[in-house]
Amino acid sequence: MKKTKFFLLGLAALAMTACNKDNEAEPVTEGNATISVVLKTSNSNRAFGVGDDESKVAKLTVMVYNGEQQEAIKSAENATKVEDIKCSAGQRTLVVMANTGAMELVGKTLAEVKALTTELTAENQEATGLIMTAEPVDVTLVAGNNYYGYDGSQGGNQISQDTPLEIKRVHARMAFTEIKVQMSQSYVNKYNFAPENIYALVAKKESNLFGASLANSDDAYLTGSLTNFSGAYTPANYTHVDWLGRDYTEIGAATVNTPKGFYVLESTYAQNAGLRPTILCVKGKLTKHDGAPLSPEEMTAAFNAGWIVADNDPTTYYPVLVNFNSNNYTYDNGYTPKNKIERNHKYDIKLTITGPGTNNPENPITESAHLNVKCTVAEWVLVGQNATW
Numbered sequence: 516m517k518k519t520k521f522f523l524l525g526l527a528a529l530a531m532t533a534c535n536k537d538n539e540a541e542p543v544t545e546g547n548a549t550i551s552v553v554l555k556t557s558n559s560n561r562a563f564g565v566g567d568d569e570s571k572v573a574k575l576t577v578m579v580y581n582g583e584q585q586e587a588i589k590s591a592e593n594a595t596k597v598e599d600i601k602c603s604a605g606q607r608t609l610v611v612m613a614n615t616g617a618m619e620l621v622g623k624t625l626a627e628v629k630a631l632t633t634e635l636t637a638e639n640q641e642a643t644g645l646i647m648t649a650e651p652v653d654v655t656l657v658a659g660n661n662y663y664g665y666d667g668s669q670g671g672n673q674i675s676q677d678t679p680l681e682i683k684r685v686h687a688r689m690a691f692t693e694i695k696v697q698m699s700q701s702y703v704n705k706y707n708f709a710p711e712n713i714y715a716l717v718a719k720k721e722s723n724l725f726g727a728s729l730a731n732s733d734d735a736y737l738t739g740s741l742t743n744f745s746g747a748y749t750p751a752n753y754t755h756v757d758w759l760g761r762d763y764t765e766i767g768a769a770t771v772n773t774p775k776g777f778y779v780l781e782s783t784y785a786q787n788a789g790l791r792p793t794i795l796c797v798k799g800k801l802t803k804h805d806g807a808p809l810s811p812e813e814m815t816a817a818f819n820a821g822w823i824v825a826d827n828d829p830t831t832y833y834p835v836l837v838n839f840n841s842n843n844y845t846y847d848n849g850y851t852p853k854n855k856i857e858r859n860h861k862y863d864i865k866l867t868i869t870g871p872g873t874n875n876p877e878n879p880i881t882e883s884a885h886l887n888v889k890c891t892v893a894e895w896v897l898v899g900q901n902a903t904w
C-alpha cells in the first residue's frame with residue numbers, strides 16, 4: 516500500500532515538472548506585482564533573399580532579475596510587447612531579447628545571460644533569426660501593475676513613459692548597391708571586367724549578445740570563397756561556408772532583389788591580436804576591352820603583374836574592406852570609418868572599377884589600387900561607402 520502511495524506521489528511530481536517545463540514563466544514567482552514592457556524596434560527594411568523584413572520579431576522574451584537570480588521570464592510570439600509578467604516589487608533588472616530561437620534562457624543568472632554569444636548562420640542570410648537585444652535596464656517596481664515604455668493611459672506605475680525600450684539587431688548588413696566598370700585612360704582600350712560572384716571573403720563567426728561592443732576576441736572566421744588565400748588579412752582560424760557566396764546578377768535587374776550582400780556580426784580589426792577586417796569581394800574574369808578573352812601573352816603579363824590568378828586563368832578579385840579607412844574609400848555625409856563592423860548598421864557600397872584587380876584579395880591594397888569605394892552608413896544605421904579600384 517505504501518509503495519503504491521509513493522508511486523502515485525512520484526507520478527504527480529513528474530506531471531507538475533512537465534507542466535512547468537512547458538510554461539516559460541519558470542521560475543514560478545508568488546509576487547505582488549506585474550510588469551508589462553513595450554518595445555521600440557529598429558526600422559524595417561527589405562531583406563536579402565526571401566526574407567520579408569529584417570525587423571520581424573518572431574519571438575520576444577522579457578526576463579526579470581532580482582540581483583543575479585531570474586525571478587520571471589515570459590515570451591510572446593510575433594509581438595512587440597510582453598504583458599502581465601508576474602514578479603515582486605522592489606529593485607529589479609529587465610533583460611529583453613528577440614528571435615532567440617531554441618536558446619535556453621529559463622533559470623539563467625544575469626551574468627550567464629550577459630555572457631551569451633551567437634554564431635553567424637545560413638538562416639541569418641534570409642533574415643531569419645536576426646537576434647535583437649537591449650542592454651539590461653534597472654527599474655523600481657511597485658506592488659500592483661507596472662508599465663515600461665507605455666503612454667500612461669493604462670494607469671499603474673509608469674516607467675520610462677512614452678519612451679519604449681529600444682531593441683537593436685545584433686547583426687549588421689553589408690552589400691554592393693552598385694558595381695560599375697569605368698576603366699581609366701590607362702586601361703580603357705585594354706581591359707574590361709565581367710563579374711561572376713560576390714563573397715563575404717572574411718566574416719567574423721561569433722559575437723557577444725550584450726555589451727557596449729559585441730565584438731569579442733574569438734579568432735574564428737568564415738569565408739564564402741572556395742579558394743584558399745594567404746595574405747596579411749587571412750585569418751588563422753578560417754572555415755568555408757557556401758552561404759557566404761552568391762552568383763552575381765546585375766544589380767538593379769528586374770528579376771533580382773537589390774542590393775547584393777550578406778548579414779554579418781560585429782567585429783574589430785586588430786592585426787596583432789589575430790582579428791581581421793570584414794571583407795566584401797566581387798570575383799570575375801579580366802577580359803579584353805571588348806569582352807573577348809585575353810590572349811595567352813596578355814594573360815602572362817597580367818599574371819606577372821599580380822592581377823589574375825594564373826597565366827592561363829584570368830580570374831581576378833576586387834575586395835572591399837568594409838567600414839575601413841583608406842584613400843581609395845570615401846564615405847557619405849562626413850562619416851568617419853571605424854575599421855570595424857558595428858551591430859545594427861547597414862554598409863551600402865558603391866564600387867567603381869578603374870583597372871585590373873588582384874590575385875590575392877586578402878592582402879592589403881595599395882593606395883594606387885584600381886578601385887574607388889563610396890559607402891553610406893545608417894542606423895539600421897546606414898553607412899555609404901564608395902570604392903574605386
